Amino acid sequence: MIERQFPRSLHPYWPKLQEKSRTWLREMRLMPPDKVERYADSLCYTDLVAGYYIGAPDELLTAIADLSSWFFAWDDRHDRDSVHGRxxxxxxxxxGLHDTLDDPQRHLTHADPLVAGFADCVLRLYSFLGPSWNARFARHFHPVIDAYDQEFRNRRSRTVPPVDTYIELRRLTFAHWAWIDLLEPTARRELPRHIRKHPAYRRAALATQDFSAWYNDLCSLPKELAGDELHNLGISLIHHEGLTLEEAVREVHRRVVGCVTEFLRAEEEVLVLAGKLADGTRNGEELADALKSCVFNMRNWFSSVYWFHHESGRYRVDSWDDRSMPPYVSEEIMAENELVGEE
Known part of the structure; x- marks a missing residue:
């Protein structure tokens, strides 16, 4: 379905993006240099973003790509801190992350690489559309941090959230609305509230993000079962609905397909809305173009997420020496950060 209905696109800046990403990961100390050289390209983090935000200025795409790489590093820290009870x-x-959203400049030299790296990304992203967009992005990201903290506490107490609770939590840990916010600087225009809150726009956005989160759950299920993770739609279905592993996989797949169907319906309505906005005035034409850019890149999430999960080494758990420990993660770096925090 994805290969047929959602042609794959990559931003033309992508090859340069790979090089810049490797440099940034080393400079920010988010991965040891040897692991950057060995694993960074095969993890395909830049491929993912280069397929999401077609039309973005090169500087913006680079900042989004670094945020995406940072997000995966944060997710890995979350996992290892949970496992070791840190x-x-x-x-x-x-x-540190909450404080960074409110004052990124002050945290650029923070001792924890994850805080400093986040500050670097946020400061760059805040330079594109202005105070109202910046405040909205921060407003959407604060709950993401809190949701990760909830997952940390769930793992420490061995709590598997019920399906409905998990779905709402996942919409936060995937940072649904933050990624949707980034469609606007890609389109070079902030959308007015009545467009962002339009039911068709929100349905299209939610469908593309739920697809991405649940397809990730589908593809990462072996990795997360091996790592004793509790937060996965399949795991919630098994634990609370009594499904077998095979039944849970089929149910997640069914929901993923439903997201595609829902998006295609909502996309039509959004394009009708864009047509109405194009009223012959300069403002109307620019707003219509921005809206069409946003929904075009929502569409691109499907192919980009699909190919990322089939190409990235992040999910090839069967090829790891230790199925519970990703080879691109360094426990030594985690331990160093613990000591830094205590100082």
Whole structure:
């Protein structure tokens, strides 16, 4: 379905993006240099973003790509801190990230690489559309940090959230609305509230993000079962609905397909709305073009997420020496960060 209905696109800046991403990961100390050289390209983090935000200025695409790489590094820290019970380190990290959203400049030299890297990304992203967009992005990202913290506490207490609770939590840990916000600087225009809140726009946005989150759950299920993770739609279905592994996989797949169908319906309505906005005035034409750019890139999420999960080494758990420990993660770096936090 994806290969047929959602042709794959890549931003022309993508080859340069790979090089810049490797440099940034080293400079920010988010991965050891040897692991950057060995794994960064095969993880395909830049491929993912280069397929999401077609038309973005090169500088913006680079900032989004770095945020995406940072997000995966944060997810890995979350996992390892949960596994080892590093509650103090995790709490300090969450506080640092919350503070960074409100004042990124002050945290550029933070001792924790994840805080400093986040500050670098946020400061760059805040340079494109202005105060109202910046405040909205921060307003959408604060709950993401809190949701990750909830997952940390769930893992420490061995709590598997019920399906409906998990779905709402996943919409936060995937940062649904933050990624949707980034469609606007890609289109070079902030959308007015009545467009962003339009039911068709929100349905299209939610469908593309739910697809991405649940397809990730589908593809990462072996990795997360091996790593004793509790947060996955399949795991919630098994634990709370009594499904077998095979039945849970089929149910997640059914929901993923439903997201595609829902998006295609909503997309038609959004394009009708864009046609109405194009009223012959300069403002109307520019707003219509921006809206069409946003929904075009929502569409691109499907192919980009699909190919990323089939090409990235992040999910090839059967090829790892230790199925519970990704080879691109360094426990030594995690331990160093614990010591830094205590100082």
């Amino acid at each position: 509650a103090g380190q995790w709490r300090r990290l969450c506080r």
